[in-house]
Amino acid sequence: MSKTVLTIDDSRTMREMLNHALVQAGYTVLQAVDGVEGLEVLQAQGADVVITDINMPRLDGFGVIEGVRADPNHRATPILVLTTESDAAKKERARAAGATGWIVKPFNPVKLVEAVRRVAA
DSSP, X not given: OOOEEEEEOSOHHHHHHHHHHHHHTTOEEEEESSXXXXXXXXXXXXXSEEEEOSSOSSSOHHHHHHHHHXXXXXXXXXXXXXXXXXXXXXXXXXXXXXXXXXXXXXXXXXXXXXXHHHHHO
């Protein structure tokens, strides 16, 4: 059975690149354009892994991480942060909120799929 990955990013291009890399690797992909929609999709459909951007309108990636961790059904769902940010303080904040990993954009599709495989195992 294929695993489901929820990608949350306000960039359509980034969502398309993630979708392409993950579908090629055999994953089912759900998409959301911001954190609010991301949490709604997770609630409605669930996911094995969440990939979120940090800088988004309505609800940023930190809010997404906190929202996922606050939900008893998704407390253990792995969360990968995919962002242009490489700031150590932001990484620490994401880790403290419950992020599983951090990937800097632009991402390498092979490394991204490896990271998803690792956390989804």
